[in-house]
Amino acid sequence: MQITSILALPLKAVPLMPLVPIELVAGRLFKLLLLAHGDMFERLGTYKSCRFSFAPTDLPLVFLIEPGGPHLTVLRKGDTFTADAGVEAPLVTLLALLEGRCDADALFFSRDLKVIGDMEAMLAMRNALDDCDIDLPRDLARIGGPAAPVVHRLAVEIRSRSLREIR
């Protein structure tokens, strides 16, 4: 899957960017999602204390999420980290999964998605997110500052692409 030009610029710049601002923006988005979906991790039950890694295959980054915190950390690929369970897929796919717009099992069958670690924890996370009705453009609309228009355009772009291409 090719990432279109509107997305390509910020994403292509990622390898060159320092981690701190990336983590800042990602952390901000994470907080907004939590704000919109306070019960997002309720379905995780005992797996709330697990650490999950989300690795976009087309970015040199790994997002570590600890729902118990809740806490988000951004790492570069190659950095050492520990996670109980993890998923790897192109960024658009990961975000489409977040919105429940595609079926994780189908992506696993077609080998477009890879899962590692504790499968029970991973399944709980998938089901928790799937029940959430996350809507990125809506939920992230409240991000302020200079990042706002970029994030909004990103979200809409992901939406249109994921609907068209992830079936």
Place this chain on the structure above:
Amino acid sequence: MELICPAGTPAAFREAVDAGADAVYCGFRDETNARNFPGLNFSRDELRDAIVYARKKGCMTFVALNTFMRAGNEEIWYSAAADAVRLGADALILADFGLMAHVREHYPEQRLHVSVQASASNPEAINFLVEAFDAKRVVLPRTLTIGDIARIGRKVKCEIEVFVFGGLCVMAEGRCSLSSYATGKSPNMNGVCSPASHVRYRQDGSDMVSELGTYTINRFSQGEAAGYPTLCKGRFDIGDARGYAFEDPVSLDVMGEIEALKDAGVSALKIEGRQRGKAYVAEVVSTLRQVLATAPSGRGPLLARLRALSEGQKTTVGAYEKRWR
């Protein structure tokens, strides 16, 4: 014919209703149903809201209590049945005879469906359940041909529901301990088959290896379509041959035969997949709804769309066709 659709979460439930389900089936978030997976299923409050939502849109709700009661802990199943009845479930889907007898005795007005897990595979078995427990409908095992179904349809005194799309049990349902032999957890006792807690994916060179407990279930080369790590769809060595001993990673699709099923006396078509995401539910339910409204000749392209969602990206008519045996 009714379209009976799966829901593992309230979000998936709403998708199924909105996509045109005649009934949605679901279960509580515990061992009382055969999809007792982490993060899946309904609290009592969620079921209440779901039933209200469905009712507003003219859709029924069936509650699956289709595991076998653990000796000494029957109260868990009894209270689940009591709550499902109280919340207004249109039918309870049951497998355990003890639970069927309990429901019949305490809730004589409650509609009772026989789960596929009860393994009622012939007219005498079904009529026993009708006579003993006043079962109104039976979900037939995926071990029968359409000819078998037609014969059953002529002889039984209740409605018939059959699986038409989704996961395919290769073994007679409710009579399989393969999972607990390898992991200690079974569909009958724990509501799980090849449970995630015992699944591991290992990368070996460019191959992905799936393991269940201490057993290797499959090995997929790079890009090869994969399936669930269920024992009956694993690759094994039998004598000198290597291959799928029981069945390939594949899903069931009998939608091409719905006219024959209708003629056989089937009154409800069931979609498997409470463990799948809401996107799957929405796509499959709306597509099958469309298929039912389309003349047989125009159904092929609609169904082809669903193949990509299936295990191994393949579908089969399974035992519904005699040669499968």
Place this chain on the structure above:
Amino acid sequence: MTELTLGPVYYLWDGPKWRDFYYRIADEAPVDRIILGETVCSKRQHFIEPYLAEVVERLERAGKSVAFSSLALVTLERESRIVKELIETSDHAIEVNDLSAIGLINGRRHLVGPLINVYNGPTARLMAQRGADRICLPPELPFSSIARIAEDTSDVALEVMVFGRMPLAISARCAHARSKGRIKDNCQFVCGEEPDGLPIKTLDRQSFLVLNGVQTMSHTCQLLLGELTDLQEAGVNAFRLSPQDCDMARIAAIFREMLSGSLGPEEAATLIGHCYPSAKFSNGFHHAREGAAWISRAKNTAHAS
């Protein structure tokens, strides 16, 4: 007094082998009850039919109680007819193995086989009300469930399988025929080529299951020895031996000696190992673990205390 039951031969043995097996059982095996007849596949019935009458006669002459096993999976009209005829015409007790038999036999005294899903006391009591006077519980049940069912169900005798490969699954599809390039309808009875089951190994060559026609069985052989006392105390009054292609008369004798107290479980295990040298033993289901596991007695005792 605890009884020993010999379950039906699940495998396809040719007629004379089957007959000679039971002759030896009649003459030498200290078992009280024998369940006879094809249970797994309706296509196999004709192999034993010519010998059935003489086998029954020989067993009864030896003082054994004989019951007939009904089919485990009934889907065809022919199979429905076989079950119906068995129940209508048999002058022997019937052990039921599917729902149709349960329905048809209502009110008559009968036995319930291990392939019927009796997981709890209410179900066991329901079976008893319908005429069951003996239930052999499913192999998957842990001891905690067995003990509770026994506690809840005083009016029916309970039996537990203590020896033999465990019947784990049954299918409309014949994996055994399929593995030899055939389908069920054209199987040529190739399952008869493996009188103790066709082994299935994982891709890493780990022994896992065996095929027996449409039935899938465990690779491991269930063996409960140190567990027998607990089972007796819980109220289980019969133990079932499921025939394997080995010296079952000797195995029955070993169990009988154990029950009479003249043999300890460790010695019995060693002797049974000699009788069935190809077997790997397991008792995991009993201990609420994976069925393939072997839980050693020392660990078991520690666990119980």
